[in-house]
Amino acid sequence: MxxxxxxxxxxxxxxxxxxxxxxxxxxxxxxxxxxxxxxxxxxxxxxxxxxxIHACQVCHSLTEHDICDICQSKERNAQLLCVVESPADVLAIEQSGSFNGRYHVLGGHLSPLDGIGPDEIGIPHLLQRLAEEPIEEVILATNATVEGQATAHYLQEAAKHLAVRMTRIAQGVPQGGELEYVDSHTLSQAVHNRMQMK
Amino acid sequence: MxxxxxxxxxxxxxxxxxxxxxxxxxxxxxxxxxxxxxxxxxxxxxxxxxxxIHACQVCHSLTEHDICDICQSKERNAQLLCVVESPADVLAIEQSGSFNGRYHVLGGHLSPLDGIGPDEIGIPHLLQRLAEEPIEEVILATNATVEGQATAHYLQEAAKHLAVRMTRIAQGVPQGGELEYVDSHTLSQAVHNRMQMK
CATH class of the missing domain: 1.10.8.420 (RecR Domain 1)
Known part of the structure; x- marks a missing residue:
């Protein structure tokens, strides 16, 4: 103008x-x-x-160095690996302060219709990490969407032969959620995955 | 992070x-x-x-040249000058397609408590334009706020000795406005400034 x-x-x-x-x-x-x-x-x-800024060579998160601060840190638990879809998810989990292990960023989720298969999201590289590093537990923290769930299931199958415990982040009613307004699929998951009161 | x-x-x-x-x-x-x-x-x-990008030497709107496209244009009516507070107002009026004259951007409004007097918003320069250019009508299009109104009134007084017609953009009920939801000050202005049906 x-x-x-x-x-x-x-x-x-x-x-x-x-x-x-x-x-x-x-x-x-x-x-x-x-x-x-x-x-x-x-x-x-x-x-x-x-x-x-580019991808970390180890975990594919964002960094200015060859290997990111989290992958390099001696303070982080090397036995625990959290698999997420994107660097934004790393930020979200870090900001929740609930995790002290390392990450692996897939850079997406399986989506066969868009031509995105295991190779496109670097699953061979992840399996190689699981084989080479002293990882004992993998927390699958892909999104709770259809594609995220499918990706988590695929990873669980693909890593079955390895001596690694595979877990999935919990799904249920969010903090402060009123049952009346929670969608029925989430509610049915929350009932199904109910936990013993301690 | x-x-x-x-x-x-x-x-x-x-x-x-x-x-x-x-x-x-x-x-x-x-x-x-x-x-x-x-x-x-x-x-x-x-x-x-x-x-x-910097201020036009003539009208103080934004331009890459010494003098902006509108001030240079032979298509625009040189007898008509619209005085506004900021370049954003120039954009708004241009986009309304309702004006074919030239502009003068004050760069603010009078605000004595903040130390902003006539000199700070370049009123002497505006009066000089009114004296030197073949301007016949000045449309005061400062905001319909208390400060904008005060600035318009000040300009009207300051230009009284010049042979220039001073007008103010109309105030009233906005297009699509339902009377029920229009504030009472606007409504009282709209009644006071009522116009002959044509």
Whole structure:
């Protein structure tokens, strides 16, 4: 509108998730009128991140080094491996503070219709880790979606011959969930997987 | 979390309006996992915009040149000047397609408590334009807020000695507005400013 470069900035901002034309325009105006230093800093941060952040060679999470901090850490329990679909899931579990083992990021889930089979999500590499590392338990923390469940089941079968305990994160009623509003499939899972009161 | 550069990117994204820590994290993950090219393009667009976009010498709107496209255009009515608070208002009026004159961007409104007087929003420069250019009508399109109203009234007084017609954008019930839900001050304005049916 004001100039080609302004329009290009609005267009470029639209690649951000859930940013539509109106928000992108508001963001561009905000940056140009109120925070040019911020715009330059953001440009620098984007550039640095795009150049230096890549997948960890061991777990496929994000890192600036060959091997990520979690894989390198001596503090983490090397016997415990948590398999997730994406680095976002690593963040979510880390922020829950409930896990002290290491991770393996598949980078997706099995989806035969989209041509995504075991090789595409690096299952051979995961099985190799299970064979070579002193892993005793694998927590399958793929999403509780149809594809995530299928991926967990596939992994369980694929690792059957290894002396590794396979577990799946619990499914049930979420914290603070009122039964009235919980979907019936979740509720039926929660009844089926009921636990002894301690 | 994953690395310093990732954290810096999340931090830098938070300068965008209405982007909190969770959204910034989601944006950073999206860029790193799904759209690195987009991240590089965005960095480039930000850099270009911050370096080349500045205020028009005539109207103070945004441009890449000395004088913006609207001020330069021979198609626009040079007798009509619309005074607004910010370049965002120029965009809004342009997108409404209701105006074919030129603009003058104040860059704010009078706010004596914050130390913003006539000089800070360039009113002397506006009066100089009114004296030098062949302007016949000034449409005061500052916001319909207390400060916007005060600024419009100040401008009306300040330009009284010039042979220029001063008008104010209409205030009333917005299109599609149901009277039941319109605030009483707007409604009282709408009744007071009622117009002859044609």
């Amino acid at each position: 004001f100039s080609d470069r302004f329009d290009q900035l609005v267009q470029a901002l639209r690649i951000l998730p859930s940013v539509g034309p109106k928000s992108a325009q508001r963001m561009a105006l905000h940056l140009m009128m109120k925070n040019r230093d911020g715009a330059v800093q953001l440009a620098h941060a984007l550039h640095e991140a795009a150049n230096y | 994953f690395s310093d550069r990732f954290d810096q990117l999340v931090q830098a994204l938070r300068i965008l309006p209405s982007v909190g820590p969770k959204s910034a994290q989601r944006m950073a993950l999206h860029l790193m996992m799904k759209n690195r090219d987009g991240a590089v393009q965005l960095a480039h667009a930000l850099h270009e915009a911050a370096n080349y």
